[in-house]
Amino acid sequence: MENLRAFGVINDLQGFIEEFYYEPGDIDQEDASRVIREEGFKLFLKTNRSFEDVYELLKKTVFLKDLQLLELDNLDVFHQYYEAQGIDIKDNPIMIPSVPRQGEKEHDNPEAFSALTHQSIISVSVNKLDKLMDLVGELVIAEAMVTQNPDLLGLDLGNFQKAARQLRKISGEIQDTVMSVRMVPLAATFQKMQRTVRDMCKKLDKEVRLKLVGEETEVDKNIIEHISDPLMHLIRNAIDHGIEPPDEREAKGKSRTGTIVLEAKNSGSDVLIIVRDDGEGFSKNKILAKARKNGLLQKPETEMSDKELYNLVFLPGFSTNEVVTEFSGRGVGMDVVTKNIQAVGGTVTADCVPGAGTTLTLKIPLTLAIIDGMNVRVGNSRYTIPLTSIRESFRPQKADVIIDPDQNEMIMVRGQCYPVLRLHEFYRVKTEVTEFTGGIIIMIEQDGKALCLFADELLGQQQVVVKALPTYIKNTRKITGLAGCTLLGDGGITGRYDLY
Numbered sequence: 001m002e003n004l005r006a007f008g009v010i011n012d013l014q015g016f017i018e019e020f021y022y023e024p025g026d027i028d029q030e031d032a033s034r035v036i037r038e039e040g041f042k043l044f045l046k047t048n049r050s051f052e053d054v055y056e057l058l059k060k061t062v063f064l065k066d067l068q069l070l071e072l073d074n075l076d077v078f079h080q081y082y083e084a085q086g087i088d089i090k091d092n093p094i095m096i097p098s099v100p101r102q103g104e105k106e107h108d109n110p111e112a113f114s115a116l117t118h119q120s121i122i123s124v125s126v127n128k129l130d131k132l133m134d135l136v137g138e139l140v141i142a143e144a145m146v147t148q149n150p151d152l153l154g155l156d157l158g159n160f161q162k163a164a165r166q167l168r169k170i171s172g173e174i175q176d177t178v179m180s181v182r183m184v185p186l187a188a189t190f191q192k193m194q195r196t197v198r199d200m201c202k203k204l205d206k207e208v209r210l211k212l213v214g215e216e217t218e219v220d221k222n223i224i225e226h227i228s229d230p231l232m233h234l235i236r237n238a239i240d241h242g243i244e245p246p247d248e249r250e251a252k253g254k255s256r257t258g259t260i261v262l263e264a265k266n267s268g269s270d271v272l273i274i275v276r277d278d279g280e281g282f283s284k285n286k287i288l289a290k291a292r293k294n295g296l297l298q299k300p301e302t303e304m305s306d307k308e309l310y311n312l313v314f315l316p317g318f319s320t321n322e323v324v325t326e327f328s329g330r331g332v333g334m335d336v337v338t339k340n341i342q343a344v345g346g347t348v349t350a351d352c353v354p355g356a357g358t359t360l361t362l363k364i365p366l367t368l369a370i371i372d373g374m375n376v377r378v379g380n381s382r383y384t385i386p387l388t389s390i391r392e393s394f395r396p397q398k399a400d401v402i403i404d405p406d407q408n409e410m411i412m413v414r415g416q417c418y419p420v421l422r423l424h425e426f427y428r429v430k431t432e433v434t435e436f437t438g439g440i441i442i443m444i445e446q447d448g449k450a451l452c453l454f455a456d457e458l459l460g461q462q463q464v465v466v467k468a469l470p471t472y473i474k475n476t477r478k479i480t481g482l483a484g485c486t487l488l489g490d491g492g493i494t495g496r497y498d499l500y
Contacts, residue, residue: 147167
């Protein structure tokens with residue numbers, strides 16, 4: 001099936017390469033497999049991607065026997081092999097490998113060049129990268145244990161502090177390098193969705209075009225593995241529930257072909273993956289009816305915002321489709337997406353314009369390992385808040401504190417009121433600091449929601465290695481807001497706080 005694998009390579013190149021020609025030109029003909037088997041499949045590419053990116057893409061071809069890749073110095077050499085009917089490779093058998101890359105000597109032997117190429121890029125087991133990341137995490141903890149050792153308090157050690165700064169600099173560079181090695185572009189994951197769209201369109205008799213934006217965005221390898229299935233579920237859901245049949249779209253004044261935009265972009269230390277369609281959107285009435293039937297409404301309907309209403313679709317077992325089909329109505333709802341994304345510390349939100357389309361946003365961290373955080377103390381406990389979530393911190397005045405009719409504490413900041421959460425009450429921690437004027441307020445913001453946390457004091461900024469909560473804690477009870485824990489320099493434990 002050499003011709004089918006060649007077709008797969010061509011399909012992968014579309015959207016990744018600006019211009020390319022290939023030989024044999026007609027891979028549908030009967031003897032295409034024989035030609036590829038005997039003479040190989042030859043590609044001529046023109047792209048603004050790096051040599052390494054192209055090599056990595058082609059290297060993923062299934063059952064690849066050998067790969068020879070050469071970078072040409074000018075376009076004239078590239079275009080001389082192109083004719084109106086395609087490339088006539090037979091007139092110029094293997095002249096292309098004779099053109100050397102810039103700065104390299106010419107290689108008459110293709111095998112020698114192939115060996116040279118293989119030396120520039122190597123494949124490394126993910127398990128080895130995971131082990132390396134774990135060791136870097138332990139290095140960060142060990143560095144904190146040395147530089148923040150309680151035995152050093154009150155000592156004037158100039159040379160030690162100088163050496164500690166150098167150690168911190170080197171360990172930071174090692175950490176950045178290891179993280180960059182683990183980073184993988186989303187292009188391959190996004191490209192897989194093209195087939196899902198194509199197959200579903202044939203089965204549902206719909207016309208849908210998938211538009212990819214920002215597929216060069218990079219995330220951690222482990223995160224890629226967790227978001228592939230949720231993305232496929234969201235794409236299938238958009239085609240099945242969102243995009244209308246062509247005739248119905250035409251009657252509404254829309255184009256017959258629906259559009260799904262799959263977009264990725266960086267947002268601070270997070271990556272936003274947005275799935276947007278121009279279908280009919282969510283039906284408020286159907287969502288409310290299903291929520292009433294299953295008893296999922298936590299507050300009166302009149303007090304719920306549109307966004308809160310749309311986010312009900314992520315609750316377990318929630319489906320507005322009453323008919324069981326191959327794609328929906330089987331009890332597997334959007335809660336599967338939520339569980340997978342929350343497993344990597346991310347969140348999912350939904351928004352909609354009825355009749356115009358739906359937007360689903362996945363917010364996931366760039367990496368799972370090490371974060372910059374602010375340590376705060378509450379009694380004898382310590383918590384770490386991600387720096388990217390902190391807007392500001394301040395010591396309030398009595399006049400700024402407001403108590404509403406329901407006895408909820410609010411604080412006035414520059415003319416706006418924000419709710420206050422006392423961490424010592426929330427986590428039932430004993431502390432002597434109970435007055436606002438004696439502690440510190442940390443205003444945090446995430447997903448458009450703002451909240452003021454009340455703690456005893458700020459301990460300072462620190463890089464922390466996020467470790468999962470122990471199993472016995474997870475099994476005993478669900479601790480809201482606690483995302484993980486880590487070791488501090490003095491051997492103590494801090495919990496990482498997340499705002500959901």
